[in-house]
Amino acid sequence: MRAAILKAFGSPLTLETVPDPVLGTGEVIVDVVATRVLAYANEVFSGARNYLMELPMIPGSGAVGRVRALGPDATHLSVGDWVYCDPTVRSRDDALMPEIILQGLVAGSQPALRLQRYFHDGSFAEQMRVPTENVVRIGALDEAEAAAWCALGTLLVPYGGFAAANLTPGETVVVNGATGAFGSAGVAVAMAMGAKLVVATGRNETALADLERRYGRRVRAVRMLGNEESDRGRILEAASGPIDCVLDLLPPAASPSQVRTAVMAVRPYGRVVLMGGVGMAGGAGLELPYPWLMRNCITVRGQWMYAREASTRMIGLVRAGLIDLADFQVTSFGLDAVNEAVTHAAANAGPFRFTVIKP
Structure with missing residues (x-):
């Protein structure tokens, strides 16, 4: 698959062909259709924000896509489902004090680096591997709508x-x-x-x-x-x-x-x-x-980020018409133009507008 890779802070992202992600138990492979570019992504990639992340990495936090493959423990997801990939990944070995990473972006602490090393790569790629609990069904939609649904990340x-x-x-x-x-x-x-x-x-x-x-x-x-x-x-x-x-x-x-x-x-x-x-x-x-x-x-x-059920609740608010995704102005780039997308996101930040990449 093709992916954009951050090899060193301060360097442009490079587009390369890398191996497809390999499915494990408790995981889902998603074909990425659209992924949001954070307005401050340039500050992260330059090293100015001093985010805890080990390079090289495929960056990108959160995505809208379709399920390509799923593990044997999935009970509701099906291949082909439209889903939101929630980047807020929690460790599974301490329910009271889980470590948190934002997949493809940052580890919340030094211990969380162990989690980041496993769920290392993000959404600036044609496919990504996501914990099963972070894959949330959106329901039926037209592919042209996928970019607008990236507003969920905001x-x-x-x-x-x-x-x-x-x-x-x-x-x-x-x-x-x-x-x-x-x-x-x-x-x-x-x-x-x-x-x-x-x-x-x-x-x-x-x-x-x-x-x-x-x-x-x-x-x-x-x-x-x-x-x-x-x-x-x-x-x-x-x-x-x-x-x-x-x-x-x-x-x-x-x-x-x-x-x-x-x-x-x-x-x-x-x-x-x-x-x-x-x-x-x-x-x-x-x-x-x-x-x-x-x-x-x-x-x-x-409060850093949100509870696990938040994505489902937010999708419900959108489906109920209480939040209108048409309020958001979306500018899309292909994966080939990933560096231009990062620059555009920084220069065009503000209310009700964002930038996406469509791998």
């Missing part, structure tokens, strides 16, 4: 955050950092999950206005100007009542102050979920007042 992240927060229909939420790809998806997901009101924060005035245009009165945008007290006051004013949940999705370039501004707008007994990248590039950590946390019974939770 939508699932905020869904994981709201699921961790036990978001209940009728609640008011803040999506902090709503003008990026994951943040804008967070607004769409909160709406689909039944939020009464979504306060969308960010610095990009045009993107904030677009969110209000798309979703109407259930979304209220707040432009962050950099002063904690006044920005928090405008968040509270926009909410017009208690804020039940804050989901932070700010990128590494943001400051802890931007996180704290939104976090401390949550009501007593409220919930906060941290899913962004603040601090990953170094610098100060997030400081929150101990008395405020304690006396107001605030729950603060970190």
Whole structure:
């Protein structure tokens, strides 16, 4: 099969013919039809993000494709099924504290490298080998629709955050950092999950206005100007009542102050979920007042990715029409143009648009 290979950080991906993946028990071979290119893939491949990954590697996290072959333990999958390949792979030998990798992207810890060495290669290839539990049926679709379904990779992240927060229909939420790809998806997901009101924060005035245009009165945008007290006051004013949940999705370039501004707008007994990248590039950590946390019974939770059942739930939201994949603008490249795709993804990042490769 053909595959794009990252041989060294800072080098372009090279297109080569490599052996087809070999099926093992507890695994599925999938023909990759479309795979999303992360907007920050260039930063990973250059080494700037210092991701834990052993090279050479076929990169690419998550894909939409069709089942080519499956192991003897599969009970529902069939050859030919359209599926989503969830890149969030967990170790199977400790249910309480599983190690996690993102297949084709990063190991979450040094011990997780053992898992990465086995499920090493990702989706920038004509085929990929995936753990059975990470292959999720999408249902019938036309091949032309496959690229749009790669939006699952963006939508699932905020869904994981709201699921961790036990978001209940009728609640008011803040999506902090709503003008990026994951943040804008967070607004769409909160709406689909039944939020009464979504306060969308960010610095990009045009993107904030677009969110209000798309979703109407259930979304209220707040432009962050950099002063904690006044920005928090405008968040509270926009909410017009208690804020039940804050989901932070700010990128590494943001400051802890931007996180704290939104976090401390949550009501007593409220919930906060941290899913962004603040601090990953170094610098100060997030400081929150101990008395405020304690006396107001605030729950603060970190969440990396999402639970195993999230992919099935998200597919259900799309099939129900609660999330419209037509909202996303998709630009497609062939595998021969993989480096151009990586460059395009970086230059065209933003709300409701992404880049895919079609091997």
